Every structure is written in C-alpha cells, then in structure tokens.
Amino acid sequence: MTHPAEDFLKTLSNQRLDRRGFLTFAAKGLAVAFVLPVAGRIGTVAAAAPPQQLAGAYVRIGTDGSITLAFGGAEMGQGSMSGLAQILAEELMADWNQITVEQSLVNPIVSYLTGGSSAVRGRYTTLRNAGAAARELLVAAAMAEQGDPARDNFKAASAAVTHIPTGTVWPYKALASSAAAQSVPVDLRLTDPAKFRLIGKPVARIDIPAKTDGSAKFGIDTWFPDMVFAAIKHCPTMGGTLAGTPAKPSSAIAVVPCTASDSRGIVAAGSTNAVAVVASNTWLAFKLASSLSVQWKLPVSTNAVDSAQILALAQSLATDGAALVAEPAPPPGYTPTTYAPVIEAQVASELGTPTLEATYTLPYLPHATMEVLNCTVRISYAGGVAQSCEIWAPTQSAAGVANIAKALTGLAPTQIVVNTTLLGGGLGRKFELDFVSQAIQVALAVKKPVKLTWRREEDMANDQYRPCAVVKVKATLDSGRKIKAWSYRNVSQAILGQRGWLPPGAVDSQAVEGSVHLPYALGTHVSEWVPLLAGIPVGFWRSVGSSINAFAVESMMDELAMAAGIDPFIFRYDHLTDARSRAVIWAADILSGWRKTLPAGRAWGMAFAESFGTRVCQVVEISNPTASSVTVRRVACVIDCGTVINPDSVEAQMQGGILHALNATLWGQSTFAAGKVKETNFNKFRVMRIGEMPQVTVQIITSGEPPAGVGEPGVPPLAPALANAYARLTGVRRRNLPLFPNASMGGG
Amino acid sequence: MIALNVNGKSYNVNVDAATPLLWTLRDTLGLTGTKYGCGIEVCWACTVLVNGQPEKSCKFDTSSAAGKKVVTIEGLSADRSHPVQKAWIAHQIPQCGYCQSGMIMACAGALKADHHGKEILSEMKNICICGTYQRIKEAVSGL
Numbered sequence: 032m033t034h035p036a037e038d039f040l041k042t043l044s045n046q047r048l049d050r051r052g053f054l055t056f057a058a059k060g061l062a063v064a065f066v067l068p069v070a071g072r073i074g075t076v077a078a079a080a081p082p083q084q085l086a087g088a089y090v091r092i093g094t095d096g097s098i099t100l101a102f103g104g105a106e107m108g109q110g111s112m113s114g115l116a117q118i119l120a121e122e123l124m125a126d127w128n129q130i131t132v133e134q135s136l137v138n139p140i141v142s143y144l145t146g147g148s149s150a151v152r153g154r155y156t157t158l159r160n161a162g163a164a165a166r167e168l169l170v171a172a173a174m175a176e177q178g179d180p181a182r183d184n185f186k187a188a189s190a191a192v193t194h195i196p197t198g199t200v201w202p203y204k205a206l207a208s209s210a211a212a213q214s215v216p217v218d219l220r221l222t223d224p225a226k227f228r229l230i231g232k233p234v235a236r237i238d239i240p241a242k243t244d245g246s247a248k249f250g251i252d253t254w255f256p257d258m259v260f261a262a263i264k265h266c267p268t269m270g271g272t273l274a275g276t277p278a279k280p281s282s283a284i285a286v287v288p289c290t291a292s293d294s295r296g297i298v299a300a301g302s303t304n305a306v307a308v309v310a311s312n313t314w315l316a317f318k319l320a321s322s323l324s325v326q327w328k329l330p331v332s333t334n335a336v337d338s339a340q341i342l343a344l345a346q347s348l349a350t351d352g353a354a355l356v357a358e359p360a361p362p363p364g365y366t367p368t369t370y371a372p373v374i375e376a377q378v379a380s381e382l383g384t385p386t387l388e389a390t391y392t393l394p395y396l397p398h399a400t401m402e403v404l405n406c407t408v409r410i411s412y413a414g415g416v417a418q419s420c421e422i423w424a425p426t427q428s429a430a431g432v433a434n435i436a437k438a439l440t441g442l443a444p445t446q447i448v449v450n451t452t453l454l455g456g457g458l459g460r461k462f463e464l465d466f467v468s469q470a471i472q473v474a475l476a477v478k479k480p481v482k483l484t485w486r487r488e489e490d491m492a493n494d495q496y497r498p499c500a501v502v503k504v505k506a507t508l509d510s511g512r513k514i515k516a517w518s519y520r521n522v523s524q525a526i527l528g529q530r531g532w533l534p535p536g537a538v539d540s541q542a543v544e545g546s547v548h549l550p551y552a553l554g555t556h557v558s559e560w561v562p563l564l565a566g567i568p569v570g571f572w573r574s575v576g577s578s579i580n581a582f583a584v585e586s587m588m589d590e591l592a593m594a595a596g597i598d599p600f601i602f603r604y605d606h607l608t609d610a611r612s613r614a615v616i617w618a619a620d621i622l623s624g625w626r627k628t629l630p631a632g633r634a635w636g637m638a639f640a641e642s643f644g645t646r647v648c649q650v651v652e653i654s655n656p657t658a659s660s661v662t663v664r665r666v667a668c669v670i671d672c673g674t675v676i677n678p679d680s681v682e683a684q685m686q687g688g689i690l691h692a693l694n695a696t697l698w699g700q701s702t703f704a705a706g707k708v709k710e711t712n713f714n715k716f717r718v719m720r721i722g723e724m725p726q727v728t729v730q731i732i733t734s735g736e737p738p739a740g741v742g743e744p745g746v747p748p749l750a751p752a753l754a755n756a757y758a759r760l761t762g763v764r765r766r767n768l769p770l771f772p773n774a775s776m777g778g779g
Numbered sequence: 780m781i782a783l784n785v786n787g788k789s790y791n792v793n794v795d796a797a798t799p800l801l802w803t804l805r806d807t808l809g810l811t812g813t814k815y816g817c818g819i820e821v822c823w824a825c826t827v828l829v830n831g832q833p834e835k836s837c838k839f840d841t842s843s844a845a846g847k848k849v850v851t852i853e854g855l856s857a858d859r860s861h862p863v864q865k866a867w868i869a870h871q872i873p874q875c876g877y878c879q880s881g882m883i884m885a886c887a888g889a890l891k892a893d894h895h896g897k898e899i900l901s902e903m904k905n906i907c908i909c910g911t912y913q914r915i916k917e918a919v920s921g922l
Contacts, residue, residue: 110874239867240859243867243883244852246853249814312802312806315795399908401816455876484815686914690908712817713817713819713821
C-alpha cells in the first residue's frame, strides 16, 4: 500500500542525521530540525532537498527574539497546530505568548498526513525532544559565554537563560547564533511531567483570534487580483463520462474537460468525468456550469451505484457471503478466507441456539464539510514553458498534492510549492486529491492563476462516502449471564481495497476497526468481514470503521444486557478486561447519575468504545419520542486519552464528535438512485441547529499514559448510546441508521 | 457600475446587478471573511449586516445593497474589540472556524436589535458541524 506522500519522500535523496534525528544549523539564529514520524519511517531525512524545502523544517529561534514552530499538518479545527506548539514551548522553556506557529510549505521533514487522530500522539515525544534539544543548545551557549561548565548553575525560563550564581541573564535571541555551533548534549533534561507549566493546561488556542475577524485564510479565501474562477460539473450519474467537449458559453472564459485523478469504485482513474467552467467570478462560473448543456456517456449499468440494490446485496452477503476472518488471527497454513469455515464451526458449536441474533444497517454518509472543496493553482511560464507551480489547498495531504502536481505538470519537486491553508473542516474528505487534480488541469489549460470551487451540490454528490454496512451479530450467554460465544460479520466496501492498497485476500483494516481487539471478554468468538463489491466511491470519515462497528457492538451489548436482566453499565463492567476501560464507564455512570433521577417520560442509554487508543463512554438522555423525532436532552461523556495536552481542546473535540455523530444518527445519509445522489445540500440533508444541541458534560480522566487520539474518538459511542436510550424509553429496538430518515428539515 | 459602501468605505463595482453580494465581496473586493456554505440561504455562513440588519448575502443582489451600509466580519471592529468578538475569544469558540464569520455577524445583528442572552439564540439559525453550539450558548448568556 502506497500513499502518494511516500513517493514524494522517495524522490529526495537521503542523508544521515545524528542518531536521535537532530539536524542543527545556523540560519539567522538557531534552527533545530527534527524528524517526525513520516520521515522517520524511512529512517533518514532528506537533507539533500533544496534549501527552500528545508527552510521551514525546524524550530527556529531568531536573533530577533522570535520562536517559531513549523507546522506540517492540517489545522481543521481539532487544535493540533496549537497543541504541538504547547508541547514544544513546554520543553523549550518559553512562555505561551512567546511562541508562534508557521504553516510549513510542503516539506519532507515536517509535512505529514493528517488523519487517524495522530497529530499529537504521533509527535509528542519527538517535539518534547526537539524543544529540549534546542533549550540545551541555548544553555550550552550561555555556559560557553560565562565560562562555567557546571550545567546546574544555569536555568532556562521564559525564553532566557540565567546563570544562577551571578544572576546574568541572556535572552534566547542573544544566544541563538552561538547555540547553533554547540552540539546536542546526551542528557536532554526532559521536564518532569509533574512540573509541566503548559502541557495539560487549558491555554488559549493560537488559531482562534484570526477566526473572529475574517482574517483567517481558508483555501477558498485564496485571492489575487489577476485570478480567474472555475466551477466544476461532474457527470450527474456516477460513472458517466464526457461524450464531447461542450460549447463555451459566451460569458465564460473557458470550458475545460477534467479527468479523474484516482480510481474510486465506478469512477476510473483517467476517465473524463467532469468539466470545469472558467469565468470572471465564482458565482458566474457556478451559474454557467449549472446550466451548461453537456452530453454524457452513461455507464452501461448503474446497479452498482444504487443504494437499494447495494443494500439488498449486502443483506444477502450477511447471511451467505464468503467471509474473511479478521480475528482470531488465522493459524499457520490458513488464510483469512480458508480459516473462515474452521473458526465458524467452532463458534457455531459454542453458540448453539444463539441467545440473540441481530442485524444492524448503516447508510453511506457524506462529509459535507462547511468549506466546500476548492483549490487554487498558479503556474508561471517563461517563453510558453512552465517554470513553477504554486498551489494553495485545504488539504490533509500536502505531500500528496505535491506529488500529483509533479505528475500533471512534469515539473521537478523543486519547482512545486504547496501551501496548506486552514481547512474549513476536513473530516477525512480533504485527504483526497480529486479537487486538486482538477484545479491543476484547469490552470494548465487556461494558463492563468485559477481558483476552482465546487458548488455545495457538487460537493455532496461527488463525495468519497463513509461506506454503508450491514452487520450481523450472534451471541450466546452462559448460565452465569456472561458471553460464551460471539459471531460478528461486517459486510461493507473496502476503503483501502478500492484504492488498490489492499493485497488480494487481505482483510481491510478500516472495515474492521472497532470490531477487533475489543476490550470485552467474548468467549469463543470470531470477527469477520465480507467484502461488498459496489461502485460508490468510499473514503475516510471521522472515526472510519469505528463509526460503523461501535454501533453494532454496543447495540448488541445493550441487547444482551437487557436479555440478561443486568444493568448495562454492570454488564459491560463484568466483560471489560482492562482497568482503564472500567474506570471510564464507572466515571460515566457517576457523572450522569441519571439512573436515579430521571422523571417519567425520559430515559438514558449508554455506550463505550475504544478508538485511536482512547476510551470514551457516553450516556445520552432523551425524551419526547415520535415517529420522526426524539429530543436529545443531555450527553455525559468521559474520556481517557492518556496524557492530555490541552483539556479545553479535548472538551471541544468531544462536543464536536458528539454533534457530528448526532447528525449522523438522527438524520444523516446519502442515498443513490441509479447513480444519482438525492441529498445534495443542507435543505435535503438535515443537521442540528443551535436550539437542538443537547447539553454536553465532559470529564477527562487524566493518566500518565502516552497521549492518544482526540479528534475522532468522540464519534463512535454516540449512535449506540442514543439507540440504547430509545430502546429503554420506547421498548422499540432500532437497528437501522439513521433513526429518522424521513424527518422534516427543521428550522433553517 | 454599482456604488457600494462596505465597512465604511465606498466602492464602485462593475458586476452584473444580480450577482449575489457574497460573491461581489469575495471575488471582486477580496473581502473573503464572508463565507460560501450552501448558496441557498440555509446555512447562514454568508451572513452580513445591511443597514444593521442580518442578511444572507448568497441570495442578496449586489444592486440591492446600493446606497446602504454593508458591514462584514472585517468591519465589525478594527481590533477584535466588538463584544461578540471578545466573547468568542474568551469562550474559545471556533474550531475549524469556517462558519464563525456568519455566526458572529448573526449574533452582532441580534445584539443590535436589542436581543440579549438566550433571545439571541432564536435569531441564530447558522449551521456549524464542528460542534461549537454549546460554547456559543454559554457566550451569548453574557451578552
């Protein structure tokens, strides 16, 4: 499995760093380069890259007093830009108001793919080491100035080094140049976590002020006076291609056929599945694209892009499809396919007549980020020959953008500059490169700087959707009301497989996230996956497979608890195998306390899920059930994500994950009729308004464990907790999402 | 040519009279703080004040703004000192931040119309999918 970013990294030659991965050099002060995991995976850093690419690849301590962290990820609201700066400032002994963050240009050292709730947890140790190394270099410079070799006579604080015996103080800026000549000492004197000043504190996020006065620049805000504006029009039937270039409307600047960058389901890489209309402003481009008369060549069959047909196929596969075993791991001599009948027979014999058997169904979901897909490209020419290509994109994959620009323009990596802008939501969608590829194609065709923007309707009709799934679960309780056998079968499309990143016969890790390595004792059990061959393009959606599997697992746990006549907290507690998970559900029970206090007409439900290394338990209180609605009153949420960087950000991410999941649970779906999506804008895709938002209370369990994910783990437990509350309130078990597919649109 | 007054400055813009004010602000004047979300007056990301009244600029003809005072997020204050901006920072509200220009303008419009505290919320139908609603509720309770 190869991501474009890896090819990009391989295009650069390598040079060894010192054994801990530090590169130090003088550049108007001290610069410390540090290897983040994406580069670390190939073991070396690309120091042969041209200086302009390395220019952003470090912590810089300037002779002007500035302290700058180069940020190589995507800030899409999750707060990692600020969180990473907090970690650095902690070890660097700088105050929070002394540090600034600069979005790095695409760069082999600091650029990373933003996904998997990995930004902070993957960089915590590296950034602490980098901050500490920079601090020790500065102290070493002061020691040289003072002529005192006793390290303990020096103290670093507030971006200054003090010689304790004499009281001499050097601000870092006075040491920055000479520090670059020092070598990194063996002992980095990492700060004792008990003495952290910034890590674990609710400091104000760096990116917030600019988001209150219009100055924050998202991709769609890229603007220069000589640019032109493009709108995209995809074939309305998924899988269709352009039959001929349409005539240019008189008020348009150009009409440009665009090919698909990647194969995704029925959409084949290289097929001309869209046309861009270029005009003097975005509104005109939108208008011309909407009314453009286009002849499309439609696919021979749309069966593979029709929700009803896909669902019928998935339901039949849930019963008799050929499964691959994800857990337990097939023993030597077996493959995931050949092991299936063996383990199934073992589990079947333990199951006997199952205590419960249930099928759960989940729909396709769009990302619907508030900022629609867009990308700006400026290609410079000399004598008609392209000299350089600069791109501004709200992307979760800057290296992927660089790589596709290289492929489309034929320019060298040194001629390509990628600016990662702020993202108006990413949610996994802005990891993809389709919109970037189109913008580059348009820029090449019109030879002018161009911003390509997708209308909301194009954005929602041409997503790479959260896969739909049918999950069949059987379980049997023993005489002690404990789970004795568990059979789990998930039928869904392969996100990795659709990209060609999955070897034949392998289990798609994304599909089984949240159905394997469960923290519960399940007796004799099997977790299977049945690949669903359908043509809908599928992708990574906040919490990915866990958003599907937590619903099935935690609904079934609740059904079993009811069947056993045991309180759902206690039933889970009795099956949990680790102390941290138990502590989380216990804390959630105490935090909510609703079992004792709820009046008639209200009910609570709970669910627990571990994802991205983080444990979350949510308790949901509801009332007023009708055929098309329910009132969600409160959510209590307890999280253990190990070491917390910014508790205020953790709380915000839980509030956010809960809202995202509420929208999906109550109303969210994308449905396809013969390759055409029905939900194309917020008038047909209901989301919560402010008056409907329940009160969310978040409690963080702090521990000294390593940091774990925060951006995604708030999502998975919400849907089952809500369905479990609904069952308790009404006696009706809802196994299909969304709960209210035909609800009215609500206030707007 | 249409004569506009935006954030106290006068402009003459050469756009089709039916061009939504949103796109005149963004593409012609380069005032990109006002956001496109849905284009159909449903999400409120494009909210601006026209003569003090919150309007969805995605469906507001540029010609209809002629002779009126338009205020966008860039013009709310020179230094983030408007009470709504101060409350938004104090409560650490924005996540991705994309919908927040519209949120802040809708809230500022409600304040201008002498709504306070919880009353403000019924004047704000803006869509946020990051989950900032709760902090907004807390922030407006002090306005």
